[in-house]
Amino acid sequence: MKISVILDEIAVMADSSGFDPISNVVKQEWLIHGPNPYSTAALEEAIRLREKYPDIQVSAYSLGGADAARVLTYAMAMGADDAFWIPAENIKFMDLWDRAFRLANAIQSRGNDLILCGRLSADENTEELGPFIADIIGVPFISDATKIDMVFAEQKGLVWRRLERGDRDVYEAKLPLLITVERGIRSPRYVSVRKQSLPWRITKIEESSSNKSSDLNVSPVTLIGSALPRPKPKKGAQIATALSAQDRLMMLMSGGSSQKKEGGLVEGKPGEVARRISEFFEEKGFY
Amino acid sequence: MSEIWVLGEIEKDQVKEVSLELLSEARELAEKRSWQVVGIFPCENPVEKIETLGDYGANEVVCLLHEGFPHAQPEGLSSVLFELLAQRSPRMILSSTASAGRDMAVRLAVKARIPLISDARIIQISRDGSKIEVTKPTYEKKVFTRFECPEQKSVVITFQQGILGVEKVRNPVPARITTHRAEWPENCNRLKYIERFKADPRTLGVEDAEIIVAGGLGTGGKRTFDLVGELAWTLGGALAGSRPACDAQWVEKNRQIGASGKSVKPRLYVACGISGAIHHTIGMRESEVIVSINKDANASMTKLADLKVKGDLQEILPHLVDEINKRKAEKATT
Ligand SMILES: Cc1cc2nc3c(=O)[nH]c(=O)nc-3n(C[C@H](O)[C@H](O)[C@H](O)COP(=O)(O)OP(=O)(O)OC[C@H]3O[C@@H](n4cnc5c(N)ncnc54)[C@H](O)[C@@H]3O)c2cc1C
Ligand SMILES: Nc1ncnc2c1ncn2[C@@H]1O[C@H](COP(=O)(O)O)[C@@H](O)[C@H]1O
Numbered sequence: 066m067k068i069s070v071i072l073d074e075i076a077v078m079a080d081s082s083g084f085d086p087i088s089n090v091v092k093q094e095w096l097i098h099g100p101n102p103y104s105t106a107a108l109e110e111a112i113r114l115r116e117k118y119p120d121i122q123v124s125a126y127s128l129g130g131a132d133a134a135r136v137l138t139y140a141m142a143m144g145a146d147d148a149f150w151i152p153a154e155n156i157k158f159m160d161l162w163d164r165a166f167r168l169a170n171a172i173q174s175r176g177n178d179l180i181l182c183g184r185l186s187a188d189e190n191t192e193e194l195g196p197f198i199a200d201i202i203g204v205p206f207i208s209d210a211t212k213i214d215m216v217f218a219e220q221k222g223l224v225w226r227r228l229e230r231g232d233r234d235v236y237e238a239k240l241p242l243l244i245t246v247e248r249g250i251r252s253p254r255y256v257s258v259r260k261q262s263l264p265w266r267i268t269k270i271e272e273s274s275s276n277k278s279s280d281l282n283v284s285p286v287t288l289i290g291s292a293l294p295r296p297k298p299k300k301g302a303q304i305a306t307a308l309s310a311q312d313r314l315m316m317l318m319s320g321g322s323s324q325k326k327e328g329g330l331v332e333g334k335p336g337e338v339a340r341r342i343s344e345f346f347e348e349k350g351f352y
Numbered sequence: 353m354s355e356i357w358v359l360g361e362i363e364k365d366q367v368k369e370v371s372l373e374l375l376s377e378a379r380e381l382a383e384k385r386s387w388q389v390v391g392i393f394p395c396e397n398p399v400e401k402i403e404t405l406g407d408y409g410a411n412e413v414v415c416l417l418h419e420g421f422p423h424a425q426p427e428g429l430s431s432v433l434f435e436l437l438a439q440r441s442p443r444m445i446l447s448s449t450a451s452a453g454r455d456m457a458v459r460l461a462v463k464a465r466i467p468l469i470s471d472a473r474i475i476q477i478s479r480d481g482s483k484i485e486v487t488k489p490t491y492e493k494k495v496f497t498r499f500e501c502p503e504q505k506s507v508v509i510t511f512q513q514g515i516l517g518v519e520k521v522r523n524p525v526p527a528r529i530t531t532h533r534a535e536w537p538e539n540c541n542r543l544k545y546i547e548r549f550k551a552d553p554r555t556l557g558v559e560d561a562e563i564i565v566a567g568g569l570g571t572g573g574k575r576t577f578d579l580v581g582e583l584a585w586t587l588g589g590a591l592a593g594s595r596p597a598c599d600a601q602w603v604e605k606n607r608q609i610g611a612s613g614k615s616v617k618p619r620l621y622v623a624c625g626i627s628g629a630i631h632h633t634i635g636m637r638e639s640e641v642i643v644s645i646n647k648d649a650n651a652s653m654t655k656l657a658d659l660k661v662k663g664d665l666q667e668i669l670p671h672l673v674d675e676i677n678k679r680k681a682e683k684a685t686t
Contacts, residue, residue, distance in 0.1 A: 196458050351563060
């Protein structure tokens with residue numbers, strides 16, 4: 066029985082000065098790199114499943130450059146049984162289908178029952194890599210899982226999918242299956258620096274030439290550049306000109322209310338105040 | 353003629369706000385190019401007065417009917433959507449980032465092998481309609497990145513609720529309605545829907561909550577703090593506290609928000625009797641909507657809030673809980 070976990074490293078921008086608005090480039094020295102917490106949560110879940118079903122083998126996969134090698138070392142230190150590195154340069158500019166295709170190829174040729182990955186990567190938040198891999202391999206997928214209950218003997222299990230407000234939909238699915246997990250599914254175990262610096266064995270996978278992602282016949286989107294956030298006014302909302310540019314930006318970025326920081330004070334008799342607050346909640350659709 | 357689709361969502365027999373926003377956006381994009389705006393609504397039963405979606409810019413509404421739509425038949429639904437897409441090749445498909453909208457969007461993109469751009473902010477189309485450019489935030493919203501979509505191909509784009517806003521059209525025409533009973537091949541039934549599990553706000557973790565009601569030292573004691581809890585349950589939200597409130601054991605330590613507690617980004621954060629010290633606000637200032645109830649109008653929390661309430665929470669909270677319950681009951685009967 067095999068569980069494959071795909072992991073990546075993410076870059077967190079220390080603050081917005083990490084972006085140069087003149088040349089429109091992300092300044093590499095402002096990025097802090099580390100394992101994607103969603104993908105380490107996926108690995109933690111796999112390791113817990115192995116603790117329950119000892120004949121499970123947990124394999125870690127990552128696509129990328131030195132970052133991928135680093136995250137695989139981390140995965141081994143966490144407790145993966147083996148790790149496979151698919152070297153690729155500049156994956157931030159690589160189309161998702163292309164990325165998915167390379168990962169799918171590597172996973173597929175090693176046999177699989179359950180594939181786990183994170184719901185998203187916090188830097189790019191695309192959320193699609195897992196589902197694309199599932200489709201290429203030809204297995205069903207469930208996204209945003211907060212709980213997995215597998216019965217490997219019967220080759221099936223239950224998966225809780227996160228909905229709004231903490232509600233869950235529960236699905237039953239047979240293996241093979243791909244699940245993308247929420248960060249909260251497990252807290253990844255602590256890995257000491259000493260453990261991370263042990264000489265873990267990482268297997269490098271050279272690209273097989275037989276399959277090409279061009280066989281997929283997808284036209285990718287092309288990244289054409291970056292810029293500082295530039296808001297577009299929200300329909301039907303009056304943007305208060307009294308707001309500073311920064312506040313207006315925050316308001317649009319948060320997708321939030323048009324009232325931010327401009328509304329007057331609500332005060333008066335408790336009953337009247339309560340009515341005003343509940344009207345506000347109702348307007349915003351909170352109940 | 354090109355079409356822009358909106359994958360619509362229904363909740364409690366009503367079209368969700370975000371679907372109206374998407375229709376308004378589709379209308380704006382379609383206008384200059386005489387494209388058609390088509391709302392695609394997967395639902396269990398026909399929705400009343402759905403032709404009024406013309407008010408928001410829909411030229412046509414396609415209702416896809418099947419028991420358990422959309423959540424209980426994820427694969428069946430995507431198969432039906434894919435077939436429709438193959439027939440009509442829309443230029444663009446808009447959907448929401450909510451759990452239902454995102455699932456439809458991802459499954460359709462995967463099945464049709466077309467690009468998907470999630471959580472977008474801005475769509476720009478060249479005058480002749482051949483080029484589509486989409487801007488979305490990356491690096492935790494610190495940078496915007498622009499993508500160009502392939503020509504001659506459909507593309508799926510998702511938006512969060514509240515980004516676009518709703519706008520009614522000036523001279524609305526009722527939308528044409530077509531209704532399909534959905535059918536799909538047997539091999540699209542690989543996932544079996546078991547049940548929906550309704551969260552109990554009392555046990556819901558703060559990380560998971562879309563609504564958080566938090567209390568601070570201003571509640572003055574355990575008994576009044578429980579009023580804050582009442583409000584949380586009434587709104588279906590989770591309870592949280594400032595550090596002093598947690599230290600006093602009015603609420604569990606794992607519900608502490610702030611520098612030495614948890615960082616949260618709910619849709620609504622209600623702060624009751626919390627002054628808004630930086631150690632606290634660092635954990636909640638990215639909440640979409642903030643409400644502060646405080647007797648001090650100059651408290652930092654009040655300055656941060658979208659709705660600033662000045663008053664004694666001991667007096668306000670009981671009225672507020674009653675008022676919301678009353679309104680909920682009225683809503684349920686209408
Ligand atoms: C290193 C460090 C880490 C910290 N980490 C955290 C953390 O993680 N989380 C955290 O919360 N704090 C943290 N703190 C503490 C923080 O600095 C503040 O002291 C704390 O947040 C204040 O809590 P409060 O707002 O509940 O209380 P107060 O600051 O005392 O505010 C009480 C508020 O209630 C209002 N009020 C009083 N009575 C009423 C009434 N009847 N009706 C309405 N309003 C009323 C008052 O006007 C006042 O604004 C940390 C501090 C340090 C030094
Ligand atoms: N280069 C990569 N190599 C391996 N796994 C990845 C890679 N990029 C993303 N993932 C996984 O896919 C998930 C979703 O990523 P994304 O689709 O980029 O948001 C992440 O949480 C990871 O588990």
